[in-house]
Amino acid sequence: MTIEEIVHGESKNVEFKVSLPKDSSKYTKTIIAFANTQGGRLVIGVEDKTRSIPGVDDDSVFQIMDSIANAVADSCTPQIVPNIELQTIDEKTIIVITVTPGPNRPYYLKSKGKQDGTYIRIAGTSRPADPEKIKELEMEGAHISWDELTCIGYEATEAEIAKLCTDIMQYRKTVGLSERKVTDIQLMNWKLLKKTDTLLLASNAYVLLVSDYFPFSKTQCAVFKGTERTVFLDKREFTGPVYEQIEDATAFVLRNIRLGATIEGLVRKETYELPIQAIREMIVNAHCHRNLTDASCVQVAVYDDRLEVTSPGGLYNGLTYEEIMSGHSKLRNKGIANIFHQMGFIEAWGTGIRRIKQAAEQYGLPAPDIQVFDDMFRVNLYRRPLSEISDDSDKTSEKHRRNIGETSEKPHGNIGETSEKLQKQSGGELNDTQRKILELLSVDAKLSAAKLAKLVGVSGRNVEVNIKKLKERGILIRCGSPKSGYWKIIDKKPLD
Secondary structure: OOHHHHHHOOEOOEEEEOOOOOOOHHHHHHHHHHHHOOOEEEEEOOOOOOOOOOOOOOOOHHHHHHHHHHHHHHHEEOOOOOEEEEEEEOOEEEEEEEEOOOOOOOOEEOOOHHHHHEEEEEOOEEEEOOHHHHHHHHHHHOOOOHHHOEEEEEEOOHHHHHHHHHHHHHHHHHHOOOOOOOOHHHHHHOOOEEEOOOOEEEEHHHHHHHOOOOOOOOEEEEEEEOOOOOEEEEEEEEOOOHHHHHHHHHHHHHHOOOEEEEEEOOEEEEEEOOOHHHHHHHHHHHHHHOOOOOOOOEEEEEOOOEEEEEEEOOOOOOOOHHHHHOOOOOOOOHHHHHHHHHHOOOOOOOOHHHHHHHHHHHOOOOOOEEEEOOOEEEEEEEOOOHHHHHHHOOOOOHHHHHOOOOOOOOOOOOOOHHHHHHHHHHOOOOOHHHHHHHHHHHHOOOOOHHHHHHHHOOOHHHHHHHHHHHHHOOOEEEEOOOOOOEEEEOOOOOOO
16 A cells, blocks of 8 residues: 555545444455455555544554454454555554455355345445345356356247357358357257256356347447437347347447548548447457346447447456456356357457457557446447548548548438338339348448348348349449459439
């Protein structure tokens, strides 16, 4: 403890006491709260309001230290072993009690019992934990992941199992991972399913990956006017398998940010104002590390100045802000994390925040803002002002500069706007698959047929047939090579 830290005052991880309270529960509950969260230091001999340092009496300092050790041993369960030491600040003696995050959660006061005597740190104070938080602490202490528990009453069907296995294999192929056969046996090995003599039991992770069974499993997306949550320009709510929610939410963001164009040689290159990798990583992280015992949902918000992704639940099992920024990771949802890794959503453990920062740096964007709250985790990726983007595009033609953000700056109240106009222009009906293909390609012109099939929810052959029909009707053409080219939607007359 330094004088600078004392001047900074109390925080989530620091609490001051001018003297040792006669009622030991007034400080043992703080020690318990530290052990149940990210750890902390209780300092005896510092006045919390003025930050003055009267210190403790040198003649009784060792007696005080013994009293603290005895009170913690007698009052707290499971056992907490804090580090109790003396320090001298401005020639005054203080006692610093350092508590590390405990592995045997929940810790509580014996006299009050687990339900009433469990404390956690919230905004610099020690408060009783509610039943939901106690349940999460119990799972942390038992090293149990909620998503690995059996979902009582849910029946796994052959159709669901087949679709999940197919999707996992397709994702692996899309991202270039080694091919592997995925069957119900593999899902059992991954602890998504468990077979008994007569039943096939589904884990919570399995249910999250195949259905909208849990009401909290959804992604709320919105576009706001300005920089505050006041005026909605557009909003959507995506449900269903979590990996499909990630795809839908990513597409939503891309529809609502600017798409610019530059000329490199003879090639016109279109680039989103925010790196797609960072957008996707933010949404994947939010789902992978969210607290699934919290009834809230993942939120994705687009403002004039930033993209904001919020995940329910603070940091997990004693993980600190400094640790996540340096690449440390603790898995809250082991089942979901493993499948995301198998599908290529997660490249390596603990690298998500680092990749978001690197992508922003490569794009010349401000450093992302990582915010940790008691009950949520938030990442802000900042957009550059439109004036800066225009200045950077001086090398492009005036026509291309005018097109930056031309479509995406409009409120997207009508998602099918593009395909509806093209349908009128083409003089014939577009089927649902064709409309969805055009909507997706209007957002990302480089989507492959396999990716389109996954997003639309049809077979690859179905997509290929409909793309051929769109090409025959002069609505869609392929520019560039099959591997690195892009699709271009042809407007037979200017759109409104």
